[in-house]
Amino acid sequence: xxxxxxxxxxxxxxxxxxxxxxxxxxxxxxxxxxxxxxxxxxxxxxxxxxxxxxxxxxxxxxxxxxxxxxxxxxxxxxxxxxxxxxxxxxxxxxxxxxxxxxxxxxxxxxxxxxxxxxxxxxxxxxxxxxxxxxxxxxxxxxxxxxxxxxxxxxxxxxxxxxxxxxxxxxxxxxxxxxxxxxxxxxxxxxxxxxxxxxxxxxxxxxxxxxxxxxxxxxxxxxxxxxxxxxxxxxxxxxxxxxxxxxxxxxxxxxxxxxxxxxxxxxxxxxxxxxxxxxxxxxxxxxxxxxxxxxxxxxxxxxxxxxxxxxxxxxxxxxxxxxxxxxxxxxxxxxxxxx
Numbered sequence: 001x002x003x004x005x006x007x008x009x010x011x012x013x014x015x016x017x018x019x020x021x022x023x024x025x026x027x028x029x030x031x032x033x034x035x036x037x038x039x040x041x042x043x044x045x046x047x048x049x050x051x052x053x054x055x056x057x058x059x060x061x062x063x064x065x066x067x068x069x070x071x072x073x074x075x076x077x078x079x080x081x082x083x084x085x086x087x088x089x090x091x092x093x094x095x096x097x098x099x100x101x102x103x104x105x106x107x108x109x110x111x112x113x114x115x116x117x118x119x120x121x122x123x124x125x126x127x128x129x130x131x132x133x134x135x136x137x138x139x140x141x142x143x144x145x146x147x148x149x150x151x152x153x154x155x156x157x158x159x160x161x162x163x164x165x166x167x168x169x170x171x172x173x174x175x176x177x178x179x180x181x182x183x184x185x186x187x188x189x190x191x192x193x194x195x196x197x198x199x200x201x202x203x204x205x206x207x208x209x210x211x212x213x214x215x216x217x218x219x220x221x222x223x224x225x226x227x228x229x230x231x232x233x234x235x236x237x238x239x240x241x242x243x244x245x246x247x248x249x250x251x252x253x254x255x256x257x258x259x260x261x262x263x264x265x266x267x268x269x270x271x272x273x274x275x276x277x278x279x280x281x282x283x284x285x286x287x288x289x290x291x292x293x294x295x296x297x298x299x300x301x302x303x304x305x306x307x308x309x310x311x312x313x314x315x316x317x318x319x320x321x322x323x324x325x326x327x328x329x330x331x332x333x334x335x336x337x338x
């Protein structure tokens with residue numbers, strides 16, 4: 001398969017979106033990106049963030065389009081545009097109001113991570129000393145996300161809350177940007193128990209190029225692709241994609257917001273660590289979205305077939321999002337017709 005014919009999907013980027021960035025995505029052959037539109041923002045603030053994205057789509061509609069359903073990803077590919085899936089890395093936008101799940105879903109926030117880097121009303125993050133699992137409210141949020149067709153993301157979520165969500169969810173869930181912790185030990189990466197449960201749930205893992213979740217900027221392309229191969233061996237070829245967590249051209253001020261929100265007055269990098277005080281330096285083979293072809297090359301060098309490469313680069317996410325963005329009723333009707 002030619003590279004230009006592939007569907008390439010990045011399941012998480014937190015970069016500064018402008019026309020130059022869109023051109024870099026096009027240069028890299030990227031079809032669709034799950035873009036973060038919220039971290040600590042409350043409901044009103046998230047509405048403004050979504051409104052900003054809607055203006056961006058309007059002002060750049062020759063290059064980009066919003067994705068509401070899986071078929072929109074194919075439409076973007078056909079039109080030569082970048083498809084953007086809006087998602088939040090926290091449930092702060094819901095505050096304590098369950099009905100806001102469907103409100104944000106209708107606005108096109110199609111992915112929501114249950115927690116970011118600390119405990120919230122839904123459950124615990126990977127950085128808390130104690131993870132008591134999903135709260136009663138959290139269980140209702142999972143059920144409502146299942147109902148409306150909003151994908152549950154568990155990337156920064158604690159192990160017990162993650163396992164609770166997977167057990168409760170009637171639909172496949174995602175870890176959009178993390179790696180196996182037995183390859184790169186860190187609290188943000190995922191255990192064998194979690195990834196085994198994710199596979200059994202029919203879910204997806206987006207392997208992550210964020211340097212703090214690897215061996216830093218010294219991580220080689222061969223090392224990264226070897227991790228993908230090992231992950232595929234554990235998870236199966238149909239459950240692995242990309243979620244680079246690319247942070248290009250982001251300010252130090254935003255880094256402070258990302259780390260601190262409003263919940264602390266001191267910089268907190270997770271688990272009490274004072275390491276990583278700035279944005280990371282990225283490996284030379286992945287500096288911008290224009291470098292996605294390097295990953296295709298690296299996977300082929302590892303012996304993956306074109307079909308396997310196409311699945312990892314985006315085919316698996318296309319299938320997952322196409323099913324996951326349907327309402328529960330629509331998904332049941334699809335199964336019935338089959």
